Amino acid sequence: MKTRIQRLFILVSMITLSGCYSSIAIKEFNPDPVGSRQEPEYDSLQVVETMETYGSLIPGGLSIQGGYLFAGDYSGRVYAFDIKDFEEVGYASIRNTSIVSPPQFAGDKLYYLYRKKLLPELHLVKYNLRSGKEEMDIEAGVAGDATLHQFESEIIVIAGNEIFFYDTLLIEQKRVTLDEELSCVTNQIDGKIYLGSYSGKVQTVDIKEKTIKKVIPEFSEPVLSITKIGDNFIVSLESGQLIYVGESGHKFWEHETGKTVATPLIAGGYLYVGTLAGTVFKISIKTGEIKAKFDTGGLINLPLSVSGDKLFVPVIDGRLILLNVSKLEPIQTVSFDGRIRTGAVSNGDLIFLGYDNGKIAILKAIPTQVGD
Incomplete structure (x- = not known):
């Protein structure tokens, strides 16, 4: 009897310490069809539900794929919630780790970066969302902070001054070492990733060609x-300058907006910028004219987003401010019990x-009232 109990204890211990201890298994998972989301007309927002994760959410950690909300947190978990009923489907996780960068998706595969609590080395995971099983876990060969990118059949890890190119089997295709570390959040637009450095360089990574070049002086x-x-x-600079510049170095216009760490939003021929001083600017891209501005009285370090004719402004002190995009006039402020950790999706x-x-607020758009 004692031997059986010992064997059972060993088996349970092996399962507990082996790594993944929950799973996301969505057998009918299908990636989002193009153009599947429609934006309604609405007057205001109402908080209808709150979901929770175990740890603090990472910036940019929320994303929507195939009718599910995915959330990465610092406890080492990537959660999946069903948007239809707000129920947690499960989570992918490795024990005693921390998620480093927002997860990426390619078909029914989830990719994420993690580090173990007492070890700085980064690991890259490939996870099957339909079977709920981890398919691969490799050491990325680098430590520290990093960002993860995906484009078609390419997976890219940028850490420190190194860039790693992988295929979807996580076989390393190429590694490039930059001459210095990056100073800003990387920004991916389709098959290009844009990088800024402490020395003032702006470089671009061509994902398909696996090349890096300096694009402006x-x-x-x-x-x-x-x-x-x-x-x-x-380009936003350390001094607070916001500059619209061509590849030749010609400056079309520039403004002293104050420091901006979040990537500016482009919508309808205008640039929407949120600064660390808490000011939101609307700037004509063509002329450089400041069309409107709004002072939130807080600090903005996360990207702005737009839905229809509404601009979402996440303020770090716990407010989501809704502005109209035409004049940046306030429509509504929704306050939360804690600091804002992610942008709105x-x-x-x-x-x-x-x-x-680790809380995720679900807000519902209240439809525009039609006159009698």
Whole structure:
């Protein structure tokens, strides 16, 4: 009897310590069809439900795929919630780890980066969302902070001053070492990733070609954020300058907006910028004219987002401010019990926002009232 109990204890211990201890198994999972989401007309937002994860949510950790909300947190878990009933489907996890970068998706496969609590080395995981099983777990060969990117059949890890290119089997295709570390959040637009450095360089990674090149002349100070418009760039600098510049270095316009670490939003021929000082700017891309601005009285370090004619402004102190896009006039402020941790993501008439203690608020768009 004693031997049986010992064997059972050993078996349970092996299962407990082996790594994954829950799973996401969505047998009917299908990636989002193109153009599947419609934006309703609405007057205001109402919090209808709150979901919870175990740990604090990572910035940019919310994403919607195939009718499910995925959330990455610092406890080492990637959760899946069914949008239809807000129920947790499960989570992918490795014990005693921390998720490093927002997860990426390719078909029915989930990719994520993690590090173990007492070890700095990064691991890259490939996870099957239909079977609920981890297919691969490899050491990325680098430590520290990192970002994960995906485009078609390519998986890219950017960590420190190194860039790793993998195929979907997580076989390393190429490794490139930069001459310095990056100073800003990387920004991916289709098959290109844009990088800013402390020395003022702006470089681009061509994912398919697996090449890196400098695209505009160097600035004399660190680059904080980059986005691309046609053949030109919007660049935010350490000094607080926001510059619209061409590949030749020609400056079309520039403004002293204050420091901006979140990637600016482009919508309808305008640039929407949220600064660390808490000011939101609406700027004409063509002329550089500041059309409107709004002071939130807080700090903005997360990307703005737009839904229809509404602009979502996440303020770190725990407020989501709804502005109209035309004049940046306030429509509504929704307050939460804790700091905002993620930007807002939307699906139809539902908006999701992460805040302190692993909580995810679900807000419903209240339809526009039609006159009699």
